Amino acid sequence: MDARRAAELAARNSYGRLIxxxxxxxxxxxxxxxxxxxxxxxxxxxxxESGIPHNPEAWxxxxxxxxxxDMARRTQVSDRILNAxxxxxxxxxxxxxxxxxxxxxxxxxxxxxxxxxxIDPTIHTPxxxxxxxxxxxxxxxxxxxxxxxxxxxxxxxAKAKIRDAGIAFELPLAFELPTRLEAVLExxxxxYTNGWEGVSGADPRQKGLAEEAIWLARLCVQLLPEEPExxxxxxxxxxxxxxxxxxxxxxxxxxxxxxxxxxxWSQPMMAEAEAExxxxxxxxxxxxxxxxxxxxxxxxxxxxxxxxDWQALALLYEGLIQLSPTLGALMSHAAAIxxxxxxEQGLALLEALPPERVNSYQPYWALKAHLxxxxxxxxxxxxxxxxxxxxxxxxxxxxxxMQRSHHYNSSI
Amino acid sequence: xxxxxxxxxxxxxFANREMHMPAYSAYSQALAEAGVMAGGAGLHPPHTGTTxxxxxxQRKVQDGPYADTKEQIGxxxxxxxxxxxxxxxxxxxxxxxxxxxxxxxxxxxxxxA
Numbered sequence: 001m002d003a004r005r006a007a008e009l010a011a012r013n014s015y016g017r018l019i020x021x022x023x024x025x026x027x028x029x030x031x032x033x034x035x036x037x038x039x040x041x042x043x044x045x046x047x048x049e050s051g052i053p054h055n056p057e058a059w060x061x062x063x064x065x066x067x068x069x070d071m072a073r074r075t076q077v078s079d080r081i082l083n084a085x086x087x088x089x090x091x092x093x094x095x096x097x098x099x100x101x102x103x104x105x106x107x108x109x110x111x112x113x114x115x116x117x118x119i120d121p122t123i124h125t126p127x128x129x130x131x132x133x134x135x136x137x138x139x140x141x142x143x144x145x146x147x148x149x150x151x152x153x154x155x156x157x158a159k160a161k162i163r164d165a166g167i168a169f170e171l172p173l174a175f176e177l178p179t180r181l182e183a184v185l186e187x188x189x190x191x192y193t194n195g196w197e198g199v200s201g202a203d204p205r206q207k208g209l210a211e212e213a214i215w216l217a218r219l220c221v222q223l224l225p226e227e228p229e230x231x232x233x234x235x236x237x238x239x240x241x242x243x244x245x246x247x248x249x250x251x252x253x254x255x256x257x258x259x260x261x262x263x264x265w266s267q268p269m270m271a272e273a274e275a276e277x278x279x280x281x282x283x284x285x286x287x288x289x290x291x292x293x294x295x296x297x298x299x300x301x302x303x304x305x306x307x308x309d310w311q312a313l314a315l316l317y318e319g320l321i322q323l324s325p326t327l328g329a330l331m332s333h334a335a336a337i338x339x340x341x342x343x344e345q346g347l348a349l350l351e352a353l354p355p356e357r358v359n360s361y362q363p364y365w366a367l368k369a370h371l372x373x374x375x376x377x378x379x380x381x382x383x384x385x386x387x388x389x390x391x392x393x394x395x396x397x398x399x400x401x402m403q404r405s406h407h408y409n410s411s412i
Numbered sequence: 413x414x415x416x417x418x419x420x421x422x423x424x425x426f427a428n429r430e431m432h433m434p435a436y437s438a439y440s441q442a443l444a445e446a447g448v449m450a451g452g453a454g455l456h457p458p459h460t461g462t463t464x465x466x467x468x469x470q471r472k473v474q475d476g477p478y479a480d481t482k483e484q485i486g487x488x489x490x491x492x493x494x495x496x497x498x499x500x501x502x503x504x505x506x507x508x509x510x511x512x513x514x515x516x517x518x519x520x521x522x523x524x525a
Contacts, residue, residue, distance in 0.1 A: 145500050360446045389435060390442025395510035398435060 012215070014057050015134040020106035022064060023113070024169050029131055029159040035067035036060065061103065107132060108223040109169050111216075115183035116167050123158045124187035130155055132219075133212055143191070143209050181224070185233050185289060188216045192237050210241055221276070228280035232290030235276040239296035242269035254396040262303035270300050288323045291316055295332075310339040331363045334371075343374045362391035366401060369408075378412050414450055414492050414519040415499040419508045421486035426457040435507040443491060448502065454487035483512050490519070 015036070022032035039060045053059040114127040126144065129135045141151035161167075172180040192213035217234040224230050246264035247255055255261075277293050295316045298309055317333035330353060338346025350358075350368055358364040369384035385405035392398040425432065436454075443449040458477040465472045477484055489506070493499050496516070503514045 145504055146497055147500065150496065360442070386438045386441055387445060390438035390440070390445075391505055393504045393509070395507070398507070398510075402434060 012133050014060070016107050016110070016132040016219075017103075017105055018057065018061055018064065019131055019134075020110040021061065021103045022068065023110060023131070024104075024106040026068060027166070027169060028163045029113075030156065030163070031068060031071060032064070033131070035064040035071065038067045039063035105223070106169075107219065109171060111184050111220070111223075112172055112180055113162060113167060113169060115180070115187045116162075117180075117183065118165060118167055119158050119161060120154075121183070121186075123154050124183060125190040126151060126155060127158050128184075128187050128216065129191060129209070129212060132216065135212070181227060181229065184220070185229060188213055188220065189233060189237070189289070191216065192240070210237070210244075213237060214241060226283070228283040228285050229287040229289050231276040231280035232287060232293045235273040235280065235293035236289055236296055238269045238273035238276070239293060239300055242266040242273065242300070248396060252396055254394070254400040256400075257299060258308065265300070265303055270303070273297070273300070286319075288320065291320045291323065295320070308339075310336050314340050327357065327361055328363070331367050335367055338371055343371045347371045347375075360391060362388055362393075365391060369401075369405070373408060381408060413495060413499070414490060414521075415496070416517050416519055417452075417489040417491060417499070417503050417506055418485055418515040418517065419487045419489070419506060420483045420513045420515065421508060422483055422512050425508070425511055426484070426486065432507055432511070439506055440489065442505070443489060443502065448491045448493050448498075450490040450492045452487065452489035455485065457486075458484040 018036055019029075019032050022036065023029050026032055042063055043056070043060060047053070047056075110131055111128060114131060115124040119127065126137075126140045129140050129143075130137070137152040137155055138148040140155075141148040144151070146154075191209040214234070214237050217230065217237055220227075220230045221234055242265045243257070243260060245266070246260035246262070249255060273293065274297065277290065277297060280290050280293075295313060298312050298316070302308055314333065314336040317329060317336050320329045321333055330349070334346045334349040337349055347368070350364065350371070353364070365384050365388035369381055369388055372381040372384055375381065382405065385401060385408065389398055389401045389405065392401060440449065440452070459475075461475075461477040463474045463476065463478045465474075486508070491499060491502055493502065496518075499516050503509060503516045506514045508514050
């Protein structure tokens with residue numbers, strides 16, 4: 001990681017903490033963002049002239065607070081904001097002792113607000129990326145393949161809803177914690193590139209936010225150390241991330257998981273993943289993310305044993321499907337069954353899926369082609385390859401599938 | 413909603429069309445099988461174009477494409493999908509998205525025209 005990136009990550013920590021605190025006071029995400037944005041701009045100017053203050057966070061917080069009060073006065077609509085700060089402990093008189101300003105870490109509440117059931121689930125992740133990490137709408141739009149203007153609009157709408165619907169800025173009660181936490185974890189996972197670990201490759205819809213997702217998961221572990229699923233999610237993403245270098249050859253060609261050179265897998269990341277998973281298991285509450293991490297842990301074991309325990313994978317996928325029958329899990333289960341019980345059994349599982357669910361799902365066609373290779377029906381295999389190629393977004397995977405298809409055609 | 417997926421190609425892409433053919437035919441087959449294909453065509457390379465302007469009633473005919481840019485339109489697909497998000501999903505799968513660029517534009521409907 002270069003220095004700029006490191007600085008970005010450090011700033012991210014402050015940014016999220018400051019936003020969370022300001023939102024906790026005002027309930028107005030957009031206003032808090034505007035005010036903090038102004039404060040950062042003011043910092044650029046003031047700090048270059050008179051030096052960096054001893055407590056930059058406190059400086060930013062006090063400045064942002066002033067902006068919020070100014071904005072509220074100007075528009076005269078926000079009694080809420082004026083009231084919020086009237087009782088605030090940073091009254092202007094405390095400013096000389098800026099050094100002593102401390103404020104609580106409200107980021108956990110912010111995460112729960114972003115993934116609140118009253119907010120459209122498709123905007124949970126973008127909202128989190130913007131408020132907690134400070135990513136801009138254009139960056140988020142690119143990751144989610146949405147027009148930037150559309151993404152801005154959706155974010156604005158969601159923030160207005162938080163403000164106007166009076167969504168409580170509080171931690172969920174114990175009885176609702178599991179479902180609320182699941183939404184937070186889902187949103188973090190959605191930021192991570194998923195699906196590439198499938199047998200024959202997948203559409204990596206959301207690229208480039210892997211680091212951000214892992215950062216959010218680490219933050220969650222830190223804020224909720226007693227929740228095993230949080231550690232499960234972190235372990236899962238670390239296992240996948242450990243293989244980043246092995247997923248492409250030097251000239252960019254796609255390498256499927258089973259053919260990856262395990263020496264390229266990151267040992268420290270795998271070790272961290274295993275440690276998190278072990279820690280999670282001490283709570284004895286199995287969940288979806290721990291299961292997924294366990295699956296990746298089995299793949300990771302190939303680095304030591306040189307082989308894949310398909311039996312164990314098939315069982316774990318079966319468990320996963322019971323908990324959360326995503327298309328990705330169904331594909332991987334079928335692939336594992338094909339390894340254990342033969343290609344016909346795997347194919348039967350694929351063909352039992354409703355066509356409208358898999359029609360435009362690339363991994364389905366890629367796996368189907370892979371399994372049909374063993375069948376005597378050549379044209380079906382070719383058709384499946386063509387469908388997979390036509391549905392692929394990633395040029396390296398497209399190239400890989402075209403080579404496989406070509407190889408198949410010349411072998412029959 | 414109907415959208416046009418405008419396919420942009422570089423000079424190199426135009427030169428290597430033969431090579432890109434299988435990917436494009438797989439792509440249009442996927443569009444057709446998904447039931448979203450509403451038309452489209454590939455175009456011959458830009459140097460085959462002829463541009464015409466009328467200036468004060470005078471015809472001015474010029475060899476080559478209208479805009480002399482590095483990337484030129486190489487063809488288009490018309491698709492019918494529920495919304496822009498879905499259109500962008502399909503556009504991202506177009507081979508030109510990774511080679512050069514694709515532009516997605518909604519089609520004017522008769523009552524808008």
